[in-house]
Amino acid sequence: MARVVALLACCCPALGFVAQSSYTSLKPSHGVRPATAAGPLRMASANGSAKKALVLGGDGFCGWPTALHLSDAGHEVVIVDNLSRRNIDLELGCESLTPIQTMQTRLKVWEQVSGRKISWEKIDVAKEYDLLLALIKREKPDVIIHFAEQRAAPYSQKGSREKRYTVDNNIGGTHNLCVAIVESGLDIHVVHLGTMGVYGYGNSGGQIPEGYIDVILPGNREQKILHPAYPGSVYHTTKCLDALLFQFYNKNDGLRVTDLHQGIVWGTNTAQTVRDERLINRFDYDSDYGTVLNRFLMQAALGIPMTVYGTGGQTRAFIHVSDTARCLEAAVNNPPATGSGVEIFNQVAETHRVRDLAQLIDSKTGTGIDYISNPRNEAAENELDVRNDKFGNLGVDFKSLDENLLDEVQNIAQKYGDRADLTLVYPKSYWNKNRVAAAAGDASANAEQQRLFVDVKAA
């Protein structure tokens, strides 16, 4: 990345350097669209430059719609997934709000409606290195998209077992992938799903650049470095460690990597998943895996107060699931050149304060808001100013919240609301002992609410 003119300088005293950047802004308010440099959409068509893609984690919330999107666009797709996410549902006593089908049914139906075949390999990428390597050598993909990680921050903080599993699974899987590509001798582009959470929230004192930051080190030495990592959970920590693994294998072995620092994904369906109900995407609404906006939408659709943690002053980045799939296709079609560094994009459409989202939904539905103690160890309030113009330069035009909000509420949450277990929406994972103690302070209110939820469901 070329050195940029310093319009804004921010000090990071803890890290001992001065950062410089000049970026367009994505302001924290609902409905705001990012500034993008509009241009022709640089994506493949069915008769264009079709690629062979392995989609690791292709049974998941982001992976399934992305696999269908790529297949629909003419790419050849092979899904790799060990179904661990479905097993965690069993472990937690949860279920997707939507009735997701078995992988076998999903793939059969997709072939029927599209005429296109997607195959599936049940491989644990963190543990079954030999199978992964053999698959890569056999399939010789152009690109491997890596979604296959344990992705819930609350689950990663639940207890020692979950912390260790998250690190072993995520770091083991990413490292196996890097090693297997190098051992295969093939020039394969890796597209990895990272998270905006690697940057931390509001700690760097200014606008968040796309991956790298120009700094002045002691002795007035100018350098471009990875943006300082400031993870807020064990899960987020694994994404920071992933970034270091990619940096090393890129430098040492020339591995071509695009790392996508994605915001919180909301929505369920895409143009492909609506083609048959048996293709429906998963919709997590429980307190461990349900992403905040989907949880609010589901609560509002069922007429129960939305659970806001703390003051709700946390500002977060968001993206609709159909834009996730479109961003992935843009990344697949625009690999970094051989010999270049790890490419990093911020995959976000807009930013919002959590309480603003709840108030927006409340103003449309009159559901009400339940402010409860925050199970997370995080700043009560933060600003979030994010650069996201690289996807704009590739022609990705993001959906904004307003356009889709009501459709999502009405079509999904209401339709499948009778499948919900409303006791699952209250937090069950706490970041540390202080957060447990704080929750004990409002335990009676929670207990009352949980009884209310059960009554609402029974009614």
Ligand SMILES: NC(=O)c1ccc[n+]([C@@H]2O[C@H](COP(=O)([O-])OP(=O)(O)OC[C@H]3O[C@@H](n4cnc5c(N)ncnc54)[C@H](O)[C@@H]3O)[C@@H](O)[C@H]2O)c1
């Ligand atoms: N959902 C979001 O809001 C969000 C936001 C930012 C980043 N991301 C990232 O996107 C990626 C996908 O997220 P998601 O929401 O689709 O999660 P998900 O849990 O729904 O899907 C992950 C899939 O990977 C599979 N998997 C996990 N470990 C595996 C292993 N060792 N071997 C094979 N398969 C394995 C799971 O079975 C699951 O199907 C994750 O890496 C996540 O960190 C998601």
